[in-house]
Amino acid sequence: MRRRRFVAWGLGVAAIAAGCGTGHVPGGGGGAGRRAEFSINPGGRRWDRVGQAFAGAARTSGYETGTGTRVTVTGLPALAAAELNNAETLLDTSTPLSRLAGDVEVVVVPANSRFKDFADFGAHLLAWPGQTPLAGGPEGAPDHLLFGLIAKGLGADTRQVDYTGYPSSQEAMIALLSGKAAAAAGLLPDWRGSIGQGRVRALAVSSAVRVPDFDVPTLLESGVRVDFADWTAAFGPDDMPEESRASAIRMCEDVTASPGWRAACRAAGWISIPLSGDDFARWLGSEVERTRAVLRDFGLVDATKATTCWGSCGNGH
Template sequence: MRRRRFLVGGLGAALCAAGGVAGCGTQRATQGAAGLRTRFSINPGGRRWARAGSVFAGVARAAGFGTGEGPRVTVSGLHALAAAELNQGQSLLDAATPLARLAGEVEVVVVPHNSRFRDFGDFGAALLSRPGQTLLAGGPQGDPDHLLFGLIAKGLGADTRQVDYTGYPSRHEVVAALSSGKAAAAAGRVAEWRTIIGRGRIRALAVSSAERVPDLDAPTLLESGVRVDFVDWMAAFGPHDMPDESRESAVGMCDEVTRSPGWEAACRDAGWVSIPLSGDDFELWLASEVRRTRGVLRDLGMVDTTKSTICRGGCGIRH
């Protein structure tokens, strides 16, 4: 398979600035013919991935990698991809080299404890019949929460362009919207909702992952009749001009880290699901994720479909 390049939202500036993040660099000594050392510098692609970058770098050190300079590996994810699509690809000019998918955060659909929706079936029926009157909430527009509702609406067969979604900058404001009746349902990462669900103020209707989430009494969307398997994923990327040799070494490092018991333990502690996928397989998966993300943003009316649909790089593969 030939080397492929994908455009991942928001990574251009992040990759340029990644070297300035303190404490996240890693390296590993490898013995080649000349006894040279291969080094990596692992950094988050922005504040959103600060924890992910730190955890990944920490597990890498525990697996035998040390701190140092070298080819940059930037941890970023779905939010950046969606942001780039909303930007009409302007920030995606061959910004990154895909290396490996690392982990994901499962999303949950929630309602107030006294909601008229007894279960996801009730909610789905309302969204299907009255998408413009079933008020939804979550993070800022275009974020994974919004994407999830778009996918749910499409999976139900609802008119996605009529979906009434309000984005809020904080989870506290989403909870307030639910409590006041400004929203009938909301979506967000399970880790952010566990405590409030446990207090009984909010009920979980369904989770977005293919399998149920431990210690959370909620079916999956697949079990609920909606063909959606979705996580707010994070992944490792190299610079757009990363040499093939460095890419192969970085993919190998990602494989070793994500196969380690330390990574599994770190994901459990953080409330993430480990979903490792690397190299060419990750690139193929990423191509489909770009298409899915672009499609749901178009269905939600957030991408101008009157403009040219010619690929700027983000719609797939450029040999």
């Protein structure tokens, strides 16, 4: 595997504790006779847009502006960065509240590629994983994880996958169009313009169902059991009291069920994937394990690293 690593993309993981970019929005589900308040904060610049959209939908849902319990909006890149840097996971450093939304990923090839569909590409990757150069975002980031999951789903030797990471989708596109890569993966909004211009062709999307008004099959339709999104979620502080956690979960459920949030997701091209409370915490545990397994296959993390502690070494929720 060619190594072009950009670990700096994951520095936002520390923001879940530090809380950068604060914008205060309270919630209205507290105990009898009083209102609980929440300050919603993006866990880094990457999550500014979704944090602002979530805060706006909270206001539209009737939550007044104020100060109070900190709720941090962060996601999959922070989880992967913690693994790459051998740091504590989001399960250990925060209280999981609710999954919010996700960006769909797309697998693309040059317009003149010999891979006419995903089946052609998948057959080549299965037979020659070390001779199918791939491109996308930084090593260990969601694009890289997706190719790892695809390789595993096909039955290919993930250790041989030839992936080069780039700091931006523009640079990944240059690599793809110049012949340095046979295929690339990235956020659908980042590639939609080039797809529409006919410069690249989309082979598959990572979501469980097709994207509306985008006639491209899913990976599941293409025979690969992968349902994947660059997800974003809401987290509380590590030492969050149970009463505050319950109020924050109610606020998240109110917001993600609101017309304002659904409209914000449609406008931004996100998929709304709400999951809250204990169900979200369990899902997050499985996502930590899935991410860790792929990074381990790539040789990017220690194969002997302990598995998720499931509440014995963190907030216990």
